[in-house]
Amino acid sequence: MxxxxxxxxxxxxxxxxxxxxxxxxxxxxxxxxxxxxxxxxxxxxxxxxxxxxxxxxxxxxxxxxxxxxxxxxxxxxxxxxxxxxxxxxxxxxxxxxxxxxxxxxxxxxxxxxxxxxxxxxxxxxxxxxxxxxxxxxxLEWMIFETVSRKINIVRPNILNQLEQISEYFKTDFNIDKSATLDEVISIIRGIHIELIAKHIQKNKQSFLTQIILFATEQLAINWMTKSRNSLKTVDAPTEFISPTKRNEMHDAEELKVDRVFSSIYKRYEIVYH
CATH class of the missing domain: 3.30.2450 (Secreted effector protein pipB2 fold)
Known part of the structure; x- marks a missing residue:
């Protein structure tokens, strides 16, 4: 036993x-x-x-x-x-x-x-x-009715509002690219919810407060990703163009434009004279 x-x-x-x-x-x-x-x-x-x-x-x-x-x-x-x-x-x-x-x-x-x-x-x-x-x-039918409604209607709204909040943070606030996740979370917690609400599209089903309180870490990750992706680098030219050659190219372009306008002007004279 x-x-x-x-x-x-x-x-x-x-x-x-x-x-x-x-x-x-x-x-x-x-x-x-x-x-x-x-x-x-x-x-x-x-x-x-x-x-x-x-x-x-x-x-x-x-x-x-x-x-x-x-x-x-x-x-x-x-x-x-x-x-x-x-x-x-x-x-x-x-x-x-x-x-x-x-x-x-x-x-x-x-x-x-x-x-x-x-x-x-x-x-x-x-x-x-x-x-x-x-x-x-x-409870079977009530449970699956609830699940279906949440998946098909509620979840897209939550993800859309999450995206809007992240976009607002990226546009109106600057974070250092070396900032840690914990630091960004602290920044988000310091932003007043009423201020965020003014910059988010009105919706009959608002999950703003729940997203800010329960998904702070996910918001921070999304914000950091958007901020780093927006830092675009400009590629250097593959061929160095000297000032003299640049002037020659500019003169050639001007000559080409003059020829085009001259041709148009001649056609204009033929039609109306």
Missing amino acids: AGPISEMNRLYKYVAPSSPSELIDCSNFTIDFENRKFLNIGFDPKDKFNIVLRIITPARYVNISPDFLKRIYSFMGNILSHILDPAVKYKKFTFLECESVLITSMVYKGEHVLVVESKETSGCRILLNRRDLMTIQD
């Missing part, structure tokens, strides 16, 4: 995860209010503003992609069938896996629960019981 218990303790020993990044345009769904389990859907600035579905509890969280959630829903019948089976102590079963998430089952407080674990961030793991899974199943 000691063997299996020690093995389970080793597998599921608590490791405090790092704080999750803030999501832009975050929508929230309640899975279990009493136990503080929620599903957040929003855009992660640290992941190229891709949409993220985050299951969050008081002490842990796991990020999953919409595509992986579709796989979970397609397998939900098998998952629920297993969860509803009589509990067999210390038996672990693997359901799904991708590069970033592993889904298994375990016995917790006398019943089967689903374990959703991040393979990228240590300590990011949440447990879902039968009631949690039934709630998630009921």
